Amino acid sequence: MSKQALLNKVVKTKQRIIRPLLFFTIAPYFTFIFVIAFYPQYFSNLILDSSVSTGIILGLLLIILIWVITLLYVYLTNKYVEPIIQEIDSA
Numbered sequence: 001m002s003k004q005a006l007l008n009k010v011v012k013t014k015q016r017i018i019r020p021l022l023f024f025t026i027a028p029y030f031t032f033i034f035v036i037a038f039y040p041q042y043f044s045n046l047i048l049d050s051s052v053s054t055g056i057i058l059g060l061l062l063i064i065l066i067w068v069i070t071l072l073y074v075y076l077t078n079k080y081v082e083p084i085i086q087e088i089d090s091a
Helices: 003-038 054-090
Strands: none
16 A cells, blocks of 8 residues: 555544544533533532532543543554554555
């Protein structure tokens, strides 16, 4: 394969990885902000009569989700994109 064909393959592969992960990153953030802006009463409920609300817990879960998505991106990129880059380097 030519270098240009391999570069196109890298771009297509990265797009296949990035698009769903981008959706799973942006959709929860916008949903979280939307609920805070228009329905704050859903996030103001206290959990077990403590000072921790459901909004705090969901915010922490959102941060954890982004870490998981980042780790998944690194894994998928190393598995699918890196071999193509190695092939380009060796060509």
